[in-house]
Amino acid sequence: MKDAVESLIEKFALALTSEQHDFLRFLYDHLHLEELSDKEQRIFIDYFYKSETLRNMAAFALELADIMREMCENIPAIEQAERLTNGKEQRLYYERKWQIARRQKLKYQITKKGNILYIPFDEYKKELGPIIICLEQTTGMAAYSDLCKSMILPFFMIAHREGRDLYIVPYDCQIHVHYRFENGHLNLCDFKDFIEYKAKGDAAILPVLHFVKGLLQENQHCTEADIIIFTEGTPIDGQHLVGKQAKTMLDEMKRKYYAEFLVIAMHEQKFNEQQFWFANKAFFADDAIQ
Template sequence: MKDAIESLIEKFDLEFTSEQRDFLRFLYENLHLEELSDKEQHFFIDYFYKSETLRNMAAFALELADSMREICENIPAIEQAERLANGKEQRLYYERKQQVARRQKLNRQIIKKGNILYIPFDENKKETGPIIICLEQTNGMAAYTDICKSMILSLFMNAHSEHRDLYIVPYDCQIHVHYRFENGHINLSDFKDFIEYKAKGEAAVLPVLHFVKGLLQENQHCTEADIIIFTEGTPIDGQHLVGKQAKAVLDEMKRKYHAEFLVIAMHEHNFNEQQFWFANKAFFADDAIQ
């Protein structure tokens, strides 16, 4: 029996090697391409066919799958039983689980006085916050840009399964553009722009942190935001990260939005632990980029 990828390749009459089919299958599963219309799926597969960059990213993402599991586990964990589900079954599983969790939480918060029930509907409106990826795009990161984007591909599945918005914010010393993928769903135009986007210059972290704070302010009813920073590890304003102004901004984000920061640095020897004091965890990509 043909799987979805084999059927699509046959339908659109394109020639792929068995290896390329595996890469496309990985993207199909992680990016939930089955939700796209036939026209959009044709666009994506045609783009994959023509874009060596995307094919290389998919190959590397597949190779990094085990490593990315460890990183993804620092975003609200997915239980082993849930990992085994996929496609429509997975989405239904999460929807049922979240509905049960919301009912249980609401029941715990209800206060009864006589024959009056006090129900905290405002509290119940709060949902898990977005996943915000800050991707350094500079001269120093030029050799690692495709690798970092490969890692990000796997994060779409986490955002999708948890019904969380996924923001991707490329940055150098300022922010020129950002992409929002609602509930982890693919927007083909933004996805293509993200894959092809490149910037030059040097990196400054404070502007992107202020930008992230603005994104969190737009999500007033959300909590437990996850911010993932991809960096070479040597921002030009690194010394200011330990200053009072930066600490006040970061402390507010942690307190008000329960923000957790994960830093993925390219080289451990470039990483300044004091400057990135706010990181809950840090990973180093040395092994992956050798």
């Protein structure tokens, strides 16, 4: 019996090399191409043939499969000691964790007027917050653009599985555009724009963090959010991250929105641990780059 990818290849009479076949299978699995209409699937396949960047992303992703698996398993909200091998136990564990977080937040939102307690039970129904990926797109990051974008692909699968919105925010000194993939579902127009997006110049980190805070304010119905920052490691305003204003903002994001931060830096030697004090975890892409 043919699997979904073989059926897709047969349906559109695709002529693929062995390498292209592997690339398409990876993309099919991680981007849930089965949810697209026939017309959208055809558009995606045509783009797959035309886009060297997309094929490079798939190639990097396959080559770095083990590293990417470790990275995705270490999303900040999922501490290593808490990961369980049994899927059912894992789901139950996180259900309990979310319930505790919701109850704790609800407790602080109860108000009293006279003998009446006002309890915002709607708050109790909150769900997991978004995954927000901040992707530095600068002159210094140009050589690593395809690599970084390949590392983002598995987050589509995670967001889809957990029913979370996935935001991708390219940045240099400011924010020119951002992309939202609702519940991790593929939007072809935004996905193609994301792949082709390029910027030049230097990177400033504070504008993108302020932008992320705005996204979290729009998702106040959620209990926790994960922010993944791809960076060369040397933002031009990095020294301001240790200032009082930035610390107040980042502490508020952690406390109010249960935000946790993962930083993926291109070079460990360029990474300033003091400036990125707010990161729950940091990965370095030196081995992958070599």
